[in-house]
Amino acid sequence: MNYYEILQIEINASATEIKQAYRRLVKEFHPDSNHKNANHDLIIKLNAAYEVLSDAKNRHIYDQKLNQQFVNAVNYRQNNSENISAYYQQNRQQQKQRDFSQFQWLKEIYLPVNYLISKIILPLEKEIEDLSADVFDDNLMLIFTNYLNNCYQDFNKARNILASQPNPSLYAGIAANLYYGLNHISDGIEELERFTITYDDYYLHTGRELFNLAEEINQEAAQMMERFI
Incomplete structure (x- = not known):
């Protein structure tokens, strides 16, 4: 059986259909689900199938082996990292394009971004604690x-705010930490979303660690900012 047959989907299934089919089958056959038809071996096959088909680049390679139509895709995490790096370099070159005072940058960029980062990170432990009551409760x-x-949504707001103005050279270190922190948050959200589909604690742990790293980076930015107040 190929991976599409294992997930019981058509070969042209959308990413949403792949995710829905995988989650349905995992809930049905997961050893911890208390279902009479729990099947550890099938879970291994489902995980292998989903790991390939949920990733656009791996799916393209796999589809080539099945002689199917070419799928043009770029891995989200790689794309995200490259875009952030490209923007940071571009931003440094454009610093002279606008006269944006240091105080305005702290007020209009740093403070709202810092608020959004905290809004994302701080509730995580409580959310995990609430979910742990019954992970399989819909x-x-x-x-x-x-x-x-x-x-x-808050991540996108923070990223857009940070990209809306050139970074004063005086605050280059603070701006860099904000970029790096948001990058970790983006990766953390992706890992946590994988957990909601796979119920695999590995993704929960990884997502939590990425959020913790983002919090540490944000605290470093706050300490740097305090020197200018």
């Missing part, structure tokens, strides 16, 4: 996924 999982959706 209502609890919905609450957790809604939190992640809010995180993603």
Whole structure:
């Protein structure tokens, strides 16, 4: 059986259909689900299939082996890192394009970005604690996924605010930490979203660690900022 057959989907299935099919089958056959048809060996096959088909680049390679139509895709995490790096270099070159005072930057860029980062990170432990009451409860999982959706929205707001003005050279270190912190948050959200689909604690642990790193970086930025106040 190929990976599409294992997930019981058509070969042209969308990413959403792949995710939905995988989550449905994992809930049905997961050894911890208390279902009579729990199947450890099938879970291994489902994980292998999803790991390939949920990643656009790996799916393209796999589809080539099956002689199917070319899928043009770029891995999100690689793309995200490259975009942030490219923007940071571009931003440094454009610093002279606008006369943006140091005080304005702290007020209009640093403070709102710092607020959004804290808004994303601080609720995580409480959200995980609430979800741990019953990971397989759809209502609890919905609450957790809604939190992640809010995180993603706040992440986009913070990223857009940070990109809206040139960074004064005096605050280059603070701006760099904000970029790095947001990068960790983006990766953390992705790992936590994988947990909501796979129920694999590895992704939960990784997502939590990435959020912790983002918090440490944000604290470093705050300490640097205090020197200018």
